Structures are given as C-alpha cells and as structure tokens.
Amino acid sequence: MTTDVLRAPRPMARPLRRISDKSGLDTAAGHVLMVLLSILCLFPVYWMLASSLRPANAMFETSLWPTSMSLDNYRQALEAIPIGRMLVNTLVFSVVSTAFQLLTGLLAAFAFARWTFALDKLVYSAVALTWLVPFQVVMIPNYLLIAQMGLLDSIVALILPNLVSALAILLLAQAMRSFPREVIEAARMDGARNWRILWEVMVPNLRGTIASLAILIFISTWNEYFWPLLLSRTAENSVIQIGIQMFMTAEGNQWGPLMAASTLASLPVLVIYVVLQRQVVQSFMKSGIR
Amino acid sequence: MRKRTFLGLAVAAVLGAAGTTGAAHAEMAAEITKPVTITFYNYNLATASAGADATREMIAKFEQENPLIKVKTVGVPSNDIITRLQADMAAGMQPDVAQLVFRDLIYLASDLGAQPLEDLAGPKGYAALTDGLIPRGVDLGKINGKTYGLAYTFSTPILYYNADLFRKAGLDPETPPKTWAEVKTAAEAIVAKTGVDGFFPGAYGPTDGTFVYQAILMSNGGKVRDGNTLTFADKNGIEAVQMLRDMVDSGAHARLDPANPQEAFAAGRLGMYLYTSALQNSLSKSADGKWELRVTGMPAFGTKPTAPTNSGSALYAFSQDPVKQRAAYELMKFLTSDYGYTIITSKIGYLPLRLNIVDDPKLLGPWTATHPLIRPNLEQLSRLTPNVAFPGPNYRQAEAMMKEAVSEAVLGPNDVVKALSEAQANAQALMP
Incomplete structure (x- = not known):
C-alpha cells in the first residue's frame, strides 16, 4: 500500500519532467536563436568598425579581424569634412523636427479625436491624403519657396517643411480615439479643460505611442538625404548623410574614411540609445500592455 | 533613377511654365574692369577627395591671377547636379559656369540655355580657348558644329x-x-x-x-x-x-x-x-x-x-551678363590651360587634353615619368570617339x-x- 502510494506519483512525475525538459530545450533554442539574430544585427556594425581601421590596400580582406590596423582613416575623414559641425547640424535638424512634429501632431490629433467641427472628416481625409504624396513631389515647390525666402543653405530651411507630419497626426489621432472616454470624463468632472486634459491626462498615458513615434521621426530625419542635398551649398551647413556620401566619388569610393565617418556618425545615436535605453524599452512595454 | 527622372520632369515643367530658359547669345565683354563674382557648380567639390583639393587649388590660383574675379563655388554630386541646376534656374539663380557630364549635352543646349562658346567668345576668343586642345576632345562638346561643352575632367x-x-x-x-x-x-x-x-x-x-x-x-x-x-x-x-x-x-x-x-x-x-x-x-x-x-x-x-x-565632364557657360560671361570664359580657359591639365591629370587622375604638357619637364613630365600606366590612355586619345548623348x-x-x-x-x-x-x-x- 505504502509502496503503491509512493509509486503512485512516479507516472505523474515523468510527463512533468518531459514538460520541463521540453521547456528547457525551448528556452535554449530560443536563446540560440536570439544570439544568432543578435550576431546578424551586430555584424554589419562590427564590419563597419573593422573596415574603418583597415588601410586602403587591406580594405577588401575577408578576415574577421583586421590584419593591420590604423586610425589613419579617422584622421582622413576628420580632415576631409567638418564632421563635428555636420553632426551638430544633423542633431539640431532631427531634434527640432521631432519636437515640432510631435507638438503639432498632438494638437491636431486632439482636435480630430475629441472635437466635432465643420468638415472635420474632410480635413482629416485631406491630411491622410498628403501622407500618400511622396516628399519628392513637393520638394521642388518647397525649394523654390525657400529660395524666395532667402533661406537656402541653412538649417532653418531644412527644418521648415518638416514641422508638421501627417503620419504623426494620424497615428496620434488613432491613439487618442481609443483612449478611455471615462478617464477624460472623470478629468472633466474634476474641472479640467481641454488643454489640461491633453497635457496632464492624455500625453502621460500615451507615452508609449509618443516615444515610438518620436524614435520613428528622429531616425527618418537623421537619415534624410534628398532634401538636405538639394538645399545645402556648403559642407559646413550640411548634414552627416551628405558628408558620408562625399567619400563616394567618380574616381573610386574611399571606403576607409567612409566607414570611419559612418562610425563617428552612428556614435551620437548609439549614445542616446544607451542613455535612454530603459525609458525607451519601458515606453514600448507599457504601450504593448495597454 | 525614377525619382531623379521624375524630379527632372517636374523641374522641366516649372522651367517651361516660368519661361526661364532663354538663350541670349550675346558676345562677352572685352575685358573686366571692376570686381565681379561668378558662380561655379562643380561635382568634384561635392566629394572629400583629391578632386576637391585639386579644384580648390586651381580656383585659388585663378583668383590670385585674376584679382577682379571672385569664384563662388557650389559642390553638387555628379548624379544630382542636373536636378540642382534645373531647380536653381527655376528659382532664378542660374550658375555662370557648371561642370556637367556629357550625357546631358543636348538637353543643356536645347532646354537649359548653355551658351555656344563660339558666339560667347567670338572667333579670337574661341581660338584662344581651344588652341592646343586635341581636336577630338573639343568635338566631344559640339552639337551641329557649335561648342556648348568644353571638355574638362575626362577619361576613356x-x-x-x-x-x-x-x-x-x-x-x-x-x-x-x-x-x-x-x-x-x-x-x-x-x-x-x-x-x-x-x-x-x-x-x-x-x-x-x-x-x-x-x-x-x-x-x-x-x-x-x-x-x-x-x-x-x-x-x-x-x-x-x-x-x-x-x-x-x-x-x-x-x-x-x-x-x-x-x-x-x-x-x-x-x-x-x-x-x-x-x-x-x-x-x-x-x-x-x-x-x-x-x-x-x-x-x-x-x-x-x-x-x-569619353566619360567625365565638360564645362558649360550659362551667364547672360557680358561681364560675367567674360569672367566665366576666363575661368574656363584657366581650368583647361596647360597648368589646369597638369593639376587635373596629376592630382585627380583624368586625361590631359593638351598633349604638349605630357613630357614637358616644367609641367606634367615628372609625373608622367613616374606614372607609366597613363600611356595606354594617351595612346587611345588618337581614336577618341564622342559619347553619343540622347x-x-x-x-x-x-x-x-x-x-x-x-x-x-x-x-x-x-x-x-x-x-x-x-x-x-x-x-x-x-x-x-
């Protein structure tokens, strides 16, 4: 009897162990997959760094570790283009554009989501339609306007057409429409008016959406090429994407300095990400939970 | 490519509507008597290369030798320079001289107002510009017997x-x-x-x-x-x-x-x-x-x-003002001079269109002696055939x-x- 009792749980234990083994295997497989994906993501960055240290005659070696290393490419890159100035320009362009697009997006989205006004649906559709028009279509008219304003070759001119974004308005309006009505009503009963409801109720609760949108806008502005290319007339007033492109010439591409400039260009974004990593991840997680 | 094509068409439409491309083929001023500034669009200057350094060196020497002429340079990548040119013309800011590739030759002459150098410089001025250049090189920039593009940085x-x-x-x-x-x-x-x-x-x-x-x-x-x-x-x-x-x-x-x-x-x-x-x-x-x-x-x-x-580029004059035309002409003459091609060949790597400099000890001679790989290029110049623009x-x-x-x-x-x-x-x- 006792034996039976003692033996009884054994058949139960086997499947449990199997489940546990399987789970362990799944976890290990998951980890292996994640490690492989991480290597896949990080390898181009590593290759950029390694190539930036290779001399010209070793640029196309396929060894993982450079057989000879030098900082000469960095010296050449720093001497050839005003990298510091270009990075500052790019940062100002990206930060100001992101801030304005979020601000105008929040205000417009609030109006579309919370208010009913004459032709509101038509205006909303018009905003949505502008999103479908590629920037290249409006680039020349924008350029002519900027030229008439005498703003060519300036950061202000880079930023001006990027103050408002249809994507930001549409995305935020959608998020605000799905915002719990009860919370807004409760705030209204507490005496909050629209301005306070937007900034003290909605914005803190939409941090996830806003953070992901800010990252999207920042990265797309940081990588902007065509508009700065058309607008800038001197390297000092240009952005880093133009600077990197300057190492690609009809007389052959200078891969070493190009990789060095690319490494230096990616550093600020990397630093920002490392500093804000926790907040970014938290914002995404909160957004996902909601 | 499609984006650029579209941009080109868009700007062409704007240009057409604005009517900004008129060809004024008046002859340039006889001399420059007061300070003048000309704009020079150059694709070598849009790079961080020996080409940019050499171009800056040549322009600095030109300004030193022509103190009344100031050259304002604008660097634009070669693949985008035609779009920029069109956009700036639509905005009323056409350059005085531009370095552009040969494939755009006909369009530049027919639609963007590139000046025929024979009309701009007159017979004597044109002869002073092209004498000594290999005739096949000069032919590269000709349409119906008129020279719209003066061969500049150039290779085969x-x-x-x-x-x-x-x-x-x-x-x-x-x-x-x-x-x-x-x-x-x-x-x-x-x-x-x-x-x-x-x-x-x-x-x-x-x-x-x-x-x-x-x-x-x-x-x-x-x-x-x-x-x-x-x-x-x-x-x-x-x-x-x-x-x-x-x-x-x-x-x-x-x-x-x-x-x-x-x-x-x-x-x-x-x-x-x-x-x-x-x-x-x-x-x-x-x-x-x-x-x-x-x-x-x-x-x-x-x-x-x-x-x-030929691949490479030619220099085109767009100036409407006679004094600026003269300054543009002087710049073009300087950049394609014996000195110009000595710098272009030795520091950028393009071919010299003035063969008298190749073995001249005061010009390209010392460089040629240490760079024998240029010889097959030079040998080909005798059979140079113009690239056909559409x-x-x-x-x-x-x-x-x-x-x-x-x-x-x-x-x-x-x-x-x-x-x-x-x-x-x-x-x-x-x-x-």
Whole structure:
C-alpha cells in the first residue's frame, strides 16, 4: 500500500519532467536563436568598425579581424569634412523636427479625436491624403519657396517643411480615439479643460505611442538625404548623410574614411540609445500592455 | 533613377511654365574692369577627395591671377547636379559656369540655355580657348558644329588587369589581350586555374552611364542612334552584345553585382576589368603591396580599330551678363590651360587634353615619368570617339531603357536579339 502510494506519483512525475525538459530545450533554442539574430544585427556594425581601421590596400580582406590596423582613416575623414559641425547640424535638424512634429501632431490629433467641427472628416481625409504624396513631389515647390525666402543653405530651411507630419497626426489621432472616454470624463468632472486634459491626462498615458513615434521621426530625419542635398551649398551647413556620401566619388569610393565617418556618425545615436535605453524599452512595454 | 527622372520632369515643367530658359547669345565683354563674382557648380567639390583639393587649388590660383574675379563655388554630386541646376534656374539663380557630364549635352543646349562658346567668345576668343586642345576632345562638346561643352575632367575605358592572376593562370602579363577573343581566352584560363572571376565591364551598374557600352558598340561599327532613330539593335549592336553574352555563357564574363565590380577587382578576385581610367589612382592604392595592377587599351573586335568614348565632364557657360560671361570664359580657359591639365591629370587622375604638357619637364613630365600606366590612355586619345548623348526631353529614360536592355541581354536569360529589339522599339517612342 505504502509502496503503491509512493509509486503512485512516479507516472505523474515523468510527463512533468518531459514538460520541463521540453521547456528547457525551448528556452535554449530560443536563446540560440536570439544570439544568432543578435550576431546578424551586430555584424554589419562590427564590419563597419573593422573596415574603418583597415588601410586602403587591406580594405577588401575577408578576415574577421583586421590584419593591420590604423586610425589613419579617422584622421582622413576628420580632415576631409567638418564632421563635428555636420553632426551638430544633423542633431539640431532631427531634434527640432521631432519636437515640432510631435507638438503639432498632438494638437491636431486632439482636435480630430475629441472635437466635432465643420468638415472635420474632410480635413482629416485631406491630411491622410498628403501622407500618400511622396516628399519628392513637393520638394521642388518647397525649394523654390525657400529660395524666395532667402533661406537656402541653412538649417532653418531644412527644418521648415518638416514641422508638421501627417503620419504623426494620424497615428496620434488613432491613439487618442481609443483612449478611455471615462478617464477624460472623470478629468472633466474634476474641472479640467481641454488643454489640461491633453497635457496632464492624455500625453502621460500615451507615452508609449509618443516615444515610438518620436524614435520613428528622429531616425527618418537623421537619415534624410534628398532634401538636405538639394538645399545645402556648403559642407559646413550640411548634414552627416551628405558628408558620408562625399567619400563616394567618380574616381573610386574611399571606403576607409567612409566607414570611419559612418562610425563617428552612428556614435551620437548609439549614445542616446544607451542613455535612454530603459525609458525607451519601458515606453514600448507599457504601450504593448495597454 | 525614377525619382531623379521624375524630379527632372517636374523641374522641366516649372522651367517651361516660368519661361526661364532663354538663350541670349550675346558676345562677352572685352575685358573686366571692376570686381565681379561668378558662380561655379562643380561635382568634384561635392566629394572629400583629391578632386576637391585639386579644384580648390586651381580656383585659388585663378583668383590670385585674376584679382577682379571672385569664384563662388557650389559642390553638387555628379548624379544630382542636373536636378540642382534645373531647380536653381527655376528659382532664378542660374550658375555662370557648371561642370556637367556629357550625357546631358543636348538637353543643356536645347532646354537649359548653355551658351555656344563660339558666339560667347567670338572667333579670337574661341581660338584662344581651344588652341592646343586635341581636336577630338573639343568635338566631344559640339552639337551641329557649335561648342556648348568644353571638355574638362575626362577619361576613356581601359582594361585593368591583375598581373599576378595572369601569371597564376599561365598567361604572360607582358602581352595582355588586345582583342575580345583574347580576353575570352585569358578570362577562361583565369577562371579555370585560379578559381576567381575572369572579366567584367563597368557597363551595367546604376552609376556607370553608357560610355563603356557605347565604346564596345562603336568599336564594332555600331551606333546607339542615327539622328533621332535608335540603332543600337542593328546588326553590329547585336553582334557586340552577343559577344558579351557568349562570354557569360562560357564563364569568361563573371556574374557579379553590376553595382560594385570595382570592389571585386580591388580585392584581387577579378582578373580583368574594363572601366574608366579615372579609377587608376584608387585601384593603385588598393593593389599596393598586395598584387600588381597593370593597364592596357580597350579590346578590339578582331582587326577593327577600337572607338574609346569619353566619360567625365565638360564645362558649360550659362551667364547672360557680358561681364560675367567674360569672367566665366576666363575661368574656363584657366581650368583647361596647360597648368589646369597638369593639376587635373596629376592630382585627380583624368586625361590631359593638351598633349604638349605630357613630357614637358616644367609641367606634367615628372609625373608622367613616374606614372607609366597613363600611356595606354594617351595612346587611345588618337581614336577618341564622342559619347553619343540622347536628344529630347525624355533623353534619360530612353538611355536608361537601352542600358537595362543591354544588361538583361548579357546577364539575363532572354534572347539577345529579342531583348535589344524590344527595348529599341519601346525607347524609340520616347525620342523626339
């Protein structure tokens, strides 16, 4: 009897162990997959760094570790283009554009989501339609306007057409429409008016959406090429994407300095990400939970 | 490409509406008596290269020698300079001088108001500008007998080869291939004995233009067009492309990514590479201490003489004001002078269009003595054949259709005759 009792749980234990083994295997497989994906993501960055240290005659070696290393490419890159100035320009362009697009997006989205006004649906559709028009279509008219304003070759001119974004308005309006009505009503009963409801109720609760949108806008502005290319007339007033492109010439591409400039260009974004990593991840997680 | 084409059309429409492109062919002022500033659009200055440094050096010397003339430079990448030019013209800010590629020649003259230099400078001024330049070089920028573009930085297709791979394949690097049949034999030997690729021309990539293809086609007696009628799918054109396709089928012609065969050659993984002589400095740096770079003329079809065409750029004058026209003329004359070509050849790597400087000890002589690889380029200048630009507002699309068809015919699965004939029929609809 006792034996039976003692033996009884054994058949139960086997499947449990199997489940546990399987789970362990799944976890290990998951980890292996994640490690492989991480290597896949990080390898181009590593290759950029390694190539930036290779001399010209070793640029196309396929060894993982450079057989000879030098900082000469960095010296050449720093001497050839005003990298510091270009990075500052790019940062100002990206930060100001992101801030304005979020601000105008929040205000417009609030109006579309919370208010009913004459032709509101038509205006909303018009905003949505502008999103479908590629920037290249409006680039020349924008350029002519900027030229008439005498703003060519300036950061202000880079930023001006990027103050408002249809994507930001549409995305935020959608998020605000799905915002719990009860919370807004409760705030209204507490005496909050629209301005306070937007900034003290909605914005803190939409941090996830806003953070992901800010990252999207920042990265797309940081990588902007065509508009700065058309607008800038001197390297000092240009952005880093133009600077990197300057190492690609009809007389052959200078891969070493190009990789060095690319490494230096990616550093600020990397630093920002490392500093804000926790907040970014938290914002995404909160957004996902909601 | 499509984006750029669209942008070009958009700006052309704006220009047309604004009516900004009028051709005022008045003669320039006799002299400059007061300070004047001219704008110079230059694609070398849009790079962080020896080309930019050399251009700045030349302009600084020009301003020093012409204290009344100030040159305001604007650097724009070569592939985007025509769009910028159009946009600035629409905005009423046309440059006085611009460095532009030859493919835009007809459009620049017919639609963007490039000035014929004979009218701008008068007979004496024109002679002072072009005397001493090789006549075939001057012809490159002519339309109907008038010079709209003054050849500036300029190169021809040459055959680069890896002498180490030749030796490994049992070939003699001292006797490089002279004909396409010899290229095929050598490439097959390289593939068989060294395991790397044999041959590739820089003719199919997005930034290659059509000058290498046109050089091959014209070396077989073909032409891309006859007036406004496209002829690249004629018998000689088909033969030339079929020759490349046969090399692909035999394995002699590599199947590389057309966007970057240069990297494969620089890495020592390609035996022969047909492309612009402007790459010589860059390839020399890549080969330094690793493998031996050598150069020979472009291959011929049997005993037919080759027809090396030009890549590179010309200088165009757009000034309307007589004083600025004079300043533009002086700048163009200076940049294409003996001194100008000494700097252009020795510091950027393009060909000198003034052959008197090549062995002159006070000019290019010392450089030529230490850079013998330039000799095959110079030898080709006697057969220099103008790259053919396409006419009409759709010139870029028509040229792109031809290039895509060649690429498809050589590297794709389709029949050569079918690919070229269909493309010719389709592109013909875009011709004026």
